[in-house]
Amino acid sequence: MFRLLLMNFLLLGFTACHDDRQTVEFDGKLLTEKYCSSCHDLHIPPVISDDELAPPMLAISVHIPELVSVSNESERTSKAIDFVVDYVRDPSAEKAFCDKKSIKRYGLMPSQKERVSKEEAKAIATYMFQHYTQENLTKKMKEKVEFDALDPGRKVALKYRCLGCHKVDRKLIGPSFIAIAKRHVDAKEKMIKSIKEGSKERWESSNGAIMPPFKQISDDELEILLVWILGFDT
Ligand code: HEC
Ligand code: HEC
Numbered sequence: 001m002f003r004l005l006l007m008n009f010l011l012l013g014f015t016a017c018h019d020d021r022q023t024v025e026f027d028g029k030l031l032t033e034k035y036c037s038s039c040h041d042l043h044i045p046p047v048i049s050d051d052e053l054a055p056p057m058l059a060i061s062v063h064i065p066e067l068v069s070v071s072n073e074s075e076r077t078s079k080a081i082d083f084v085v086d087y088v089r090d091p092s093a094e095k096a097f098c099d100k101k102s103i104k105r106y107g108l109m110p111s112q113k114e115r116v117s118k119e120e121a122k123a124i125a126t127y128m129f130q131h132y133t134q135e136n137l138t139k140k141m142k143e144k145v146e147f148d149a150l151d152p153g154r155k156v157a158l159k160y161r162c163l164g165c166h167k168v169d170r171k172l173i174g175p176s177f178i179a180i181a182k183r184h185v186d187a188k189e190k191m192i193k194s195i196k197e198g199s200k201e202r203w204e205s206s207n208g209a210i211m212p213p214f215k216q217i218s219d220d221e222l223e224i225l226l227v228w229i230l231g232f233d234t
Contacts, residue, residue, distance in 0.1 A: 026119060026120050026122075026123035027123065028123040028124050028125075028126055028127025028128070028130075028131075029127055029131070031116075031120050031123055031124050031127075032057070032124050032127055032128065035112060035115055035116050035120070035124065036057065036124065038053075039053040039054040039109075040053075040054045040055065040056060040057045040060070041056040041057065042056075042057050043056075043058075044058055044131075044132065044136055044137055044140045045058065045137060045140065045141065046058050046059065052106075053106065054106050054109065055098065055102065055106070057128065057132050058132045058137060060128075060132075061128045061129060061131075061132030061133070062132065062133065062134055062137075063097060064080045064083060064084065064097060064129075065077060065079075065080040065129060067097045068080050068083055077129050080125070080129055081122065081125040081126055081129065083095075084121065084124070084125035084128065085118060085121040085122050085125050087109070088109075088111075088112045088116055088121045088124070088125075089111060089112060089113040089116065089118065089121060090111060090113065091108055091109040091110075091111055092108070093108055096108070151228060152224050152228070153224050153225055153227060153228020153229065153231075154228065156217075156221045156224050156225050156228075157225060157228070159221075160214055160217060160221075162225075165209075165211070166180075168232060171205055171206075173206070173209050174203070174206060174209065174211055175203050175205055175206065177229045177232045178232045178233070179205075180229060180232075181229055181230050181231070181232040181233035182233050184230070185230065185233050188226055188230070191226060191229070192222055192226070194211070195214050195217065195222065195225070196213060196214060196215055196217070196222075197213050197215075198210065198211050198212050198213035198214075199211040
């Protein structure tokens with residue numbers, strides 16, 4: 001909710017600064033989230049659910065350029081953009097590329113004419129065909145496979161950005177995890193306290209840098225983190 005309000009604020013603030021409508025540059029990503037996310041899933045890969053209201057954005061975006069008719073290959077993207085700009089404001093079963101069965105399942109998309117201007121629709125469509133692509137899907141899937149293969153401790157450390165201040169094998173802003181593991185082999189409780197409440201003046205090597213408290217880390221995550229960090233005491 002807060003993000004939505006903030007988004008509205010940014011958009012209003014932004015457009016209000018410009019008198020000349022032509023100079024307004026719309027942010028396709030924000031507009032897509034604002035106007036399309038209530039029905040279309042925007043994740044890559046999509047989060048598919050049984051009660052979804054519309055096809056996922058990725059599915060639409062990958063298929064439309066393949067299906068629009070073109071006289072020249074180079075105009076495929078611009079024709080796809082034209083199709084979306086028109087469809088968003090004036091959808092119909094005749095125009096739809098969506099097969100009859102899907103239209104029956106979801107119902108026809110309600111016109112967004114009252115909500116989305118032509119310029120906004122164009123910014124959205126441009127963003128769609130840049131972002132929701134087969135290449136991006138492949139990239140995200142690869143990243144996910146790599147992330148899944150990481151040590152669970154490293155995943156938690158990434159989640160809470162510990163690695164912005166700590167490296168495993170050398171001092172960064174805070175001490176290396178190897179140094180921490182060596183000092184605290186038998187002091188697990190003390191480490192938990194330091195992570196939850198923050199730490200200062202315990203490490204001369206940090207030159208007065210302090211570690212902020214991480215109160216929001218769950219007990220399970222702390223356990224995973226500690227097993228990982230203490231494992232560097234070898
Ligand atoms: C109120 C729900 C709703 C909203 C909001 C919505 N859509 Fe849809 N959309 C649908 C449904 C349902 C379908 C599938 C049926 C159809 O194709 O009309 C669909 C299909 C589409 C299609 C595929 C058309 C085809 O069949 O070839 C496109 C393109 C599309 N939406 C774009 C958008 C964009 C862009 C936005 C945001 C500006 C948006 N939609 C917002 C419900 C919605
Ligand atoms: C903003 C930088 C920063 C971040 C982010 C950070 N740390 Fe630290 N950390 C430090 C500094 C600096 C110290 C040394 C502070 C001192 O001298 O007491 C430290 C010390 C520690 C210590 C040793 C405390 C002690 O009692 O000796 C542990 C354990 C630790 N960090 C774990 C973590 C973990 C786990 C995370 C992520 C949840 C994390 N840190 C995130 C900067 C950071």
